[in-house]
Amino acid sequence: xxxxxxxxxxxxxxxxxxxxxxxxxxxxxxxxxxxxxxxxxxxxxxxxxxxxxxxxxxxxxxxxxxxxxxxxxxxxxxxxxxxxxxxxxxxxxxxxxxxxxxxxxxxxxxxxxxxxxxxxxxxxxxxxxxxxxxxxxxxxxxxxxxxxxxxxxxxxxxxxxxxxxxxxxxxxxxxxxxxxxxxxxxxxxxxx
Amino acid sequence: xxxxxxxxxxxxxxxxxxxxxxxxxxxxxxxxxxxxxxxxxxxxxxxxxxxxxxxxxxxxxxxxxxxxxxxxxxxxxxxxxxxxxxxxxxxxxxxxxxxxxxxxxxxxxxxxxxxxxxxxxxxxxxxxxxxxxxxxxxxxxxxxxxxxxxxxxxxxxxxxxxxxxxxxxxxxxxxxxxxxxxxxxxxx
Ligand SMILES: [Zn+2]
Numbered sequence: 001x002x003x004x005x006x007x008x009x010x011x012x013x014x015x016x017x018x019x020x021x022x023x024x025x026x027x028x029x030x031x032x033x034x035x036x037x038x039x040x041x042x043x044x045x046x047x048x049x050x051x052x053x054x055x056x057x058x059x060x061x062x063x064x065x066x067x068x069x070x071x072x073x074x075x076x077x078x079x080x081x082x083x084x085x086x087x088x089x090x091x092x093x094x095x096x097x098x099x100x101x102x103x104x105x106x107x108x109x110x111x112x113x114x115x116x117x118x119x120x121x122x123x124x125x126x127x128x129x130x131x132x133x134x135x136x137x138x139x140x141x142x143x144x145x146x147x148x149x150x151x152x153x154x155x156x157x158x159x160x161x162x163x164x165x166x167x168x169x170x171x172x173x174x175x176x177x178x179x180x181x182x183x184x185x186x187x188x189x190x191x192x
Numbered sequence: 193x194x195x196x197x198x199x200x201x202x203x204x205x206x207x208x209x210x211x212x213x214x215x216x217x218x219x220x221x222x223x224x225x226x227x228x229x230x231x232x233x234x235x236x237x238x239x240x241x242x243x244x245x246x247x248x249x250x251x252x253x254x255x256x257x258x259x260x261x262x263x264x265x266x267x268x269x270x271x272x273x274x275x276x277x278x279x280x281x282x283x284x285x286x287x288x289x290x291x292x293x294x295x296x297x298x299x300x301x302x303x304x305x306x307x308x309x310x311x312x313x314x315x316x317x318x319x320x321x322x323x324x325x326x327x328x329x330x331x332x333x334x335x336x337x338x339x340x341x342x343x344x345x346x347x348x349x350x351x352x353x354x355x356x357x358x359x360x361x362x363x364x365x366x367x368x369x370x371x372x373x374x375x376x377x378x379x380x
Contacts, residue, residue, distance in 0.1 A: 010358070010361065010365070011343070011358065014336065014342075014343065014361075015342075016342060016343050041369065041376065042365070044376050045365060045368060045369055045372070045376060046337055048318065048372060048375055048376060049318060049322070049337050049338070049368070050337075050338075051314060051315065051318060052314075052315045052318035052319050052322075053315070054231070054232045054235050054236070054241075055235075055241045057231060057241065057245060058241065058242065058245060059245055061224060061227055064223070064227055064245065064248075064249065065220050065223045065227065067249060068220070068249050068252045069216055069219070069220050069223070071249070071253045072216050072219065072253065072256050073256075073257070074214065075214050075256070075257070075259075
């Protein structure tokens with residue numbers, strides 16, 4: 001008689017053996033009363049366990065399902081779509097940064113105009129180094145040199161005014177572009 | 193013996209995808225499909241129907257919250273069962289004294305009072321024997337004996353190695369055979 005199969009018997013009983021392993025146990029069981037009895041005990045235990053029923057549920061199936069559904073929170077936007085919000089968030093962030101810079105620089109200019117810039121420790125900050133448009137216009141009389149400094153004054157003023165406008169414009173164009181492109185998706189998915 | 197499929201049924205998969213996108217109706221259908229099995233598992237784990245129903249509801253709510261992270265290549269059933277078993281463990285931890293003997297299952301009306309008492313005693317004995325198992329081997333036993341999961345599916349559900357599934361199952365069956373021996377011998 002072949003060796004007993006006690007060790008594999010449980011897996012055999014649970015249908016977890018395949019191929020030669022399964023065949024070997026089956027062949028052994030044909031001739032071994034001892035292992036057969038062990039198999040019967042496993043079967044009997046399963047049958048006994050099945051005799052203890054799950055009691056009837058208190059809630060009818062529909063009631064149960066409804067109660068679960070009432071507790072379902074609208075889900076967070078799935079990760080796949082979450083980064084689409086990063087675009088406008090980034091744009092709004094950039095816009096706020098620009099606004100803040102603009103406000104601070106205006107504030108400083110006002111401060112300088114009020115004479116705070118005359119303090120020696122602030123003097124380095126004054127972009128015009130004490131020159132005013134009036135002084136520059138007066139300087140026109142002194143020929144090329146004066147014209148050049150007037151030109152540089154005007155161009156730097158223009159640049160400092162136009163650059164924020166251009167940046168703000170492009171930020172808002174990108175934002176509204178996102179709004180038109182993605183909002184319909186968001187609304188559709190959100191209404192499910 | 194039941195051999196449940198390891199792959200998610202096609203219709204299930206469609207419902208899961210819809211539910212992942214926030215479709216509550218699709219999720220409701222999944223609840224309808226798995227309600228009985230989830231309640232059954234939790235009941236076998238904690239031995240109290242009221243607790244089991246509450247915990248099963250919480251398990252479904254948790255499943256809804258975690259659904260966006262569910263990867264369809266893992267069997268949905270295993271994933272859901274894991275959530276249910278975790279919930280059952282939480283309930284047991286929170287309410288240790290619920291394992292006491294009350295809340296007997298209703299007696300079928302067509303049998304005499306003596307037979308009914310006897311049957312109830314047997315049910316109760318089995319229920320208590322299962323509840324007396326350590327949680328780790330109890331969950332393996334429930335998934336195998338009552339849910340008919342394969343060893344591989346049990347391993348996936350509980351995130352334990354296959355060898356551990358086998359040793360825990362062997363332990364659980366050994367203990368149950370010992371505790372329930374009067375009923376096992378009687379039937380010879
Ligand atoms: Zn043998």
